[in-house]
Each structure stands twice: as C-alpha cells, then as structure tokens.
Amino acid sequence: MKSLSTYVFASILSVSGGVSAFDANEVEREFDACLSQDSTTYGMERCANEFHQRWDNLLNQAYRELMTVLDEDGQQKLRDAQRAWIKFRDSEITNMDNIYSHTQGSMYIVVYAGNVMDITKARAMQLNGYLADLR
Numbered sequence: 001m002k003s004l005s006t007y008v009f010a011s012i013l014s015v016s017g018g019v020s021a022f023d024a025n026e027v028e029r030e031f032d033a034c035l036s037q038d039s040t041t042y043g044m045e046r047c048a049n050e051f052h053q054r055w056d057n058l059l060n061q062a063y064r065e066l067m068t069v070l071d072e073d074g075q076q077k078l079r080d081a082q083r084a085w086i087k088f089r090d091s092e093i094t095n096m097d098n099i100y101s102h103t104q105g106s107m108y109i110v111v112y113a114g115n116v117m118d119i120t121k122a123r124a125m126q127l128n129g130y131l132a133d134l135r
Helices: 002-018 024-037 041-069 072-101 107-134
Strands: none
Touching: 024 041, 041 072, 041 107, 072 107
16 A cells, blocks of 8 residues: 555656646756856856846746736735745845854855845746646
C-alpha cells in the first residue's frame, strides 16, 4: 500500500507543477549562463539583480493572469494574500539587510542579492503553480 500512496503523491505533484505559464527551468538555465559569463562579485551580483527583476516580472504576470480566472471572492483572497506576502518579503529583506551588514567579505553581497532573488522566485513559482492548477 505504501508504494500506491507514493505513486498517488508523485502523480499529484507532477500534475500541479507540470503545466506553467513560464518555464522555470529555462529561466534557471539563463541565470546560470549569466553567471558563467562573469564570475566576478560584481558580475554575480548583477546577474542576481537582473534575474530578481525577471522573476518579479513573472510573478506579476502570473498574478495578473490569476486575477482573470478567479471569481470576485477568489480575487479578493489573492489580493489579501499578495499584500501579506509583500509585507513578509519586505520584512525578510530588512532582516537580511541586518544579518549581512554584520558580515565581512564581498561574497556576502552576492549571497544577499541571491537570497532576495530567491524570495521573489519562490512566490512567482507558487503563483504560477496555482495558475497551472486552474487551467
């Protein structure tokens, strides 16, 4: 019975993440290509900042598309959730500012930029997953 439940769980995961408005793997490949072009601290920070903006654009695109498929109640719930997420994001970035202000070494500039990008990436993928589930 364990193997059946494992199979069902894997099937659910593959359906919920299989169809998407954007290809996260392609964005990751492009990010890796950007990093490979300039492995200096400045280059890595530039890539993280550039792809943070890209993930933010994809997040906003998924949000807008979700708003077109949800009913009025669902739209309000998504709006409320997004506002709460923005507060979380801003608070987490303030927290990271504090943490990384106490570190030494230029690599932490890159770590910080990557972490900021990852917060937005995670939300973009989450919203995109919701959109895929509704289609």
